[in-house]
Amino acid sequence: MELRHLRYFVSVAEELHFRKAAEKLHIVQPALSKQISALEKELGVQLLERDRRHVTLTEAGRVFLEEALEVLAQADGAVARARAVSRGEVGRLNIGFIQPALADLLPRSLQAFRQHYPGVLLTLSEATSRMAVERISSRNMHFAFTRLPIDARPDLSTEVLSEEPVLLVVPRDHRLVERGSVRLPDLAGEDVILIDRKVEPELHDYYVALCNDAGFSPHVAHEVNSTSVAIGLAAGGLGVAFAPSSARLAAQHGVAYLPIEGEAPRLTMGALWHSGPRPTVLDNFLRLRPWEAAPPPAVRTRAVPVVSRGV
Structure with a gap:
């Protein structure tokens, strides 16, 4: 039995007329009658009562019709889903990101992508730049918003997306706050x-090199696994920290963000993906370039001072 036999039977059962069913199926009536007879012979049951004027379903035919409709619906659904997957309209897209991408780049990109591909399941995971390189190289992640540059590798593709200045985060009662900015040599002797x-x-290494270029080796008081933790320690008076300017968007009491005088150091945000064969869902993401979508309209708020006050 083939799916076409089920379609032939369903057409006759719905029309209860062989000629009309044959026209609907675009085949000749004798061929349709022959196929239905062959189906009944294969099943070993009579599905239709027919004479020269009427065609009716037997009890077995009514039950078989329900089952045939269900099988055809499942088959049609499987075909539709397979085609949707091949077009990248459904499936899963695994995206990694570093914390600063949460400020704007990641939510803006996801919103733009979902408008075009709402059927794609987005799996998100925070990952350091090193983790993103490893996961994309092993194909456990499709795409990542991460820091650039990375060491050149033939299996990885990158693209620069944006740059932002580095700020110095200090406790709000720090001696440098009154100046409103900082020179890197001023950090000599500070707990970093x-x-x-x-x-x-x-x-x-980039932050250490900044200090070395300014003529001193930083006194590293604490090493942490994220910028948000570094800012939290600075708020507790445990030292000063470097942070991208986007870090100011996350509320943190007890710190001030000071611009660095001179040619301010900058951090680069980039895109990272595997350079080999890609699933269609990733091709769609790269082709759409959702990170270029316009940001949402700004909401007017009162000016907020740079120094965060505790409550």
Whole structure:
């Protein structure tokens, strides 16, 4: 028995007329009658009562019709789902991100992508730049918003998306707050909170190099696994920390964000994905470039001072 036999039977059962059913199926009536007879012979039951004027369903035919409709619906659904997957309209997209992407880039990109592909399940996971490289290389992640540059590799593709200045985060009662900005040499002798090199080696080395270029080696008081933790320790008076300017968007009491004088250091946000064969759902994401979608309209609020006050 083939699906076409079920379709032939369903058409006759719905029309209760062989000629009309044959026309609907675009086949000749004798061929349709022959196929129905062959189906009944294969099943070993009579599905239809017919004479020259009337066609009616037997009891077995009524039961078989219900089952045939269900089978055809499942088959049609399987075909539709397979085609949707091949077009990247359904499926799963695994996206990694570093914390600063939460400020705007990640939610804006996801919102734009979902408007075009609402059937795709988005799986999100926070990951350091090193973790993102490893997971994408092993194909356990499709795409990541991460820090650039990374060491060039033939299996990875990258694209620069944005840059932002580095700020110094200090306790709100720190001596530098009154100045409103800071020179890097002013940090000589300060307790510095840095990202652990085992977590983000490039970022750690970048901050250390900033201090070295300013003529001193930083006194590293604490090493942490994220910028948000570094800011939290600074709020507790345990040192000063470097942070991207987007960190100001996350409320944190007890700290001030000071611009760095001169040619301010900058951090680069980028996109990372595997350069080999890609699933269609990732091709759609890259082709759409949702990170270029316009940001939502700004909401007017009162000006907020740079120094966060405790409550």
